[in-house]
């Protein structure tokens with residue numbers, strides 16, 4: 001099939017059934033490794049095709065190509081307006097392939113198709129459009145030196161950038177890293193999550209079609225301990241931008257320290273609080289936002305509002321409303337347009353979430369809604385969205401990131417107690433709270449240690465606002481906004497003596 005033609009979602013789903021979906025290395029060189037891995041869909045645990053399984057030699061090859069491209073300047077030295085034009089052509093192709101890209105994320109990650117069509121892929125394209133537009137708006141500065149010299153402060157691309165991606169928002173996370181890194185003129189090597197490489201592969205093919213040089217944007221598929229580690233430890237990679245677990249994020253800091261002190265940016269996990277104060281207005285919109293924060297994307301979401309802190313006076317009514325609201329959240333096959341909750345990404349992760357479900361019960365939390373494993377839905381990994389009441393701060397469910405649909409409810413009496421509970425975590429990615437009191441709104445927003453705090457609703461902000469974590473939720477920078485562009489650049493002083 002010509003890359004110009006979009007495959008329909010039915011064609012992608014059929015290819016999945018025929019085990020014909022493929023994601024391979026996109027490295028501008030010969031003699032690559034040929035090993036492959038079976039690719040399973042979590043929808044019914046069947047094989048949908050294969051992905052390439054690279055090794056450190058493949059990474060060496062890609063890095064050499066990327067380095068040469070950077071030094072030759074075929075992308076870096078293009079006028080920013082030309083980089084912008086190419087990226088805009090890429091966006092136009094993405095618009096023509098929305099359904100195909102959405103179907104790939106759906107079948108690969110088990111994300112509901114409606115979400116992929118309405119949220120993930122539009123947000124992916126929006127990210128690329130925003131950074132394409134920003135590419136020719138990066139200005140330097142002139143320092144106030146006096147007449148003895150001219151001091152120019154300029155932003156230069158960093159060089160060879162590795163983008164190591166998670167599986168929970170495959171296309172979107174690709175966009176968050178690749179769009180600003182390429183817009184700044186870097187040579188980028190993408191390492192998609194081994195569980196979800198399909199949309200990254202297709203997006204990269206579309207990039208080539210739009211005119212992005214093959215040497216400036218490459219992709220190496222495979223396991224984290226092979227490909228991810230090789231990128232992290234490489235002496236000629238200048239930066240790695242990573243999104244994933246805090247545990248693996250720590251490894252990248254070690255890799256950097258043990259190799260060439262490459263720049264590291266980490267976007268990691270979370271255990272984000274949602275706070276409902278005694279004066280909160282709990283209308284339908286608020287209930288929908290609380291449920292979305294807790295269960296959107298099967299709670300496989302770094303900013304998931306997995307701890308609900310509620311003033312004791314509001315608790316009973318709120319729990320009733322949440323229980324009723326959840327009735328609208330259909331658990332089922334991601335192929336079904338009405339489905340809101342699909343399966344967990346894989347068996348190992350499903351087992352982990354089941355373990356948290358069991359532990360929460362053993363530690364004394366009580367189930368208000370959900371709590372069932374949906375074996376009736378076939379051989380995928382389906383768990384009902386579950387609300388646990390009576391969760392205290394010493395319980396496992398309060399402390400650890402589950403990354404699955406288990407919401408912990410804890411009650412409080414005072415604002416001070418709520419803030420203390422909210423901050424009682426090693427993470428600090430996001431928070432949301434509900435109040436009508438403007439003074440309290442500011443006070444609480446500035447007291448919560450988190451990178452994004454939303455008031456009277458759940459939001460991660462948008463492409464214009466930086467996203468990233470305090471404490472062990474992040475390190476070294478932010479995704480999104482102009483802050484992300486800046487992190488793919490380094491600052492140089494040019495001192496011209498008069």
Ligand code: NAD
Nearest residue numbers: 165166167192193224225228229244245248267268269302
């Ligand atoms: P993960 O850490 O297991 O994997 C992330 C990436 O790292 C994958 O590409 C993987 O192959 C690679 N990797 C794994 N082991 C490696 C190793 N030893 N060396 C080098 N690379 C290695 O994370 P995940 O399970 O894919 O994603 C879930 C996590 O991501 C959650 O903790 C979630 O909170 C986090 N997340 C954070 C954000 C954010 O913006 N802060 C966004 C999405 C997901």
